[in-house]
Amino acid sequence: QSVLTQPPSVSGAPGQRVTISCTGSSSNIGAGYDVHWYQQLPGTAPKLLIYGNSNRPSGVPDRFSGSKSGTSASLAITGLQAEDEADYYCQSYDSSLSGSRVFGTGTKVTVL
Amino acid sequence: QVQLVQSGAEVKKPGASVKVSCKASGYTFTSYYMHWVRQAPGQGLEWMGIINPSGGSTSYAQKFQGRVTMTRDTSTSTVYMELSSLRSEDTAVYYCARGGVPAAILSWFDPWGQGTLVTVSS
Numbered sequence: 400q401s402v403l404t405q406p407p408s409v410s411g412a413p414g415q416r417v418t419i420s421c422t423g424s425s426s427n428i429g430a431g432y433d434v435h436w437y438q439q440l441p442g443t444a445p446k447l448l449i450y451g452n453s454n455r456p457s458g459v460p461d462r463f464s465g466s467k468s469g470t471s472a473s474l475a476i477t478g479l480q481a482e483d484e485a486d487y488y489c490q491s492y493d494s495s496l497s498g499s500r501v502f503g504t505g506t507k508v509t510v511l
Numbered sequence: 512q513v514q515l516v517q518s519g520a521e522v523k524k525p526g527a528s529v530k531v532s533c534k535a536s537g538y539t540f541t542s543y544y545m546h547w548v549r550q551a552p553g554q555g556l557e558w559m560g561i562i563n564p565s566g567g568s569t570s571y572a573q574k575f576q577g578r579v580t581m582t583r584d585t586s587t588s589t590v591y592m593e594l595s596s597l598r599s600e601d602t603a604v605y606y607c608a609r610g611g612v613p614a615a616i617l618s619w620f621d622p623w624g625q626g627t628l629v630t631v632s633s
Contacts, residue, residue: 401555435619437556444606445548445556447621456621488556492617499572500546500558 402427402496403489403503410509411479419506421472421489427501429470432492436465436474439486448487449474476508484510513537515607515624522630528595531627533607540588541565544610546620547581547592549603559605561616562590597631604628 404422411417421434428434436449447456449465452472462483464475472491476483489503518532533545547559560571562581569581580593590607605627608620 432617433619437620444623444626445608445620446623447611447619450611450619450621490556490619496573500561502548502556502558505555 401504402493402501403491405487405489405503405506407504408507408509410511412511413479413481415479416475416477417479417508418476419474419487419489419508421474421503423470423472423491423493425470426495427470427491427493428467428472430494432494434465434467434472435490436463437488437490439488441485445488479508479510481510484508513609513622515609515622517605517607517624517627520628520630522632523597525598525631525633527597527631528593529597529629530591530593531605531607531629533590533592533624535588535590535609538609539613541585542613544614544616544618545581545583545590546608546610547579548606548608548620548623550606550626551600551603554603557603559592561610563616564590594629597629599631602629602631 409417433451437445438448439445452467453465462478487506493501514536516534521529541564546561562569564583583590607624610618611621612618
């Protein structure tokens with residue numbers, strides 16, 4: 400069972416802004432551990448989207464941005480495009496689970 | 512370019528074991544930790560464990576301890592994940608994923624292998 404909670408789905412029209420929350424606790428995000436985000440297009444392997452809370456790897460459009468505060472983190476997609484329709488996962492480290500890396504429950508983004 | 516290429520799909524009977532390989536190229540194999548993550552059909556991502564290709568040390572998620580073994584072969588830049596006592600709930604796509612920063616045990620996962628479907632069925 401995931402210890403990071405995300406909304407099951409979010410949707411928006413092309414051009415709109417959507418945000419995805421990732422809620423943790425004092426043993427993971429709240430303890431200061433970094434949050435990373437991955438995008439998984441249908442039928443493909445996950446791909447790194449944001450690392451270290453708010454950094455974009457080269458090649459990731461600046462429409463994607465990440466932030467972190469307290470025990471939560473967020474991913475924002477501005478100027479939503481059809482190709483952004485995918486599953487998104489947050490990931491961090493949890494000190495209470497014997498060295499475990501943990502993923503969020505995942506969010507399906509639908510472009511209307 | 513950095514690439515992780517995994518072995519092909521497997522079909523196993525309950526109680527059997529499966530061994531999945533992940534061959535790395537395009538970087539110094541022993542400089543980056545490697546992780547294994549699985550995804551059951553229609554479900555989310557689940558971290559299984561980590562191996563240090565340099566010395567071979569491992570750390571497994573509590574859920575898999577006793578059933579999973581991760582190894583590496585530095586001569587072929589390949590890591591392996593073996594899961595034993597398979598049950599139907601182990602049906603999933605298994606991914607290898609490299610740590611994002613050299614020698615950093617706490618890091619993001621980048622890149623990922625293409626995935627290996629393991630089906631457990633009688």
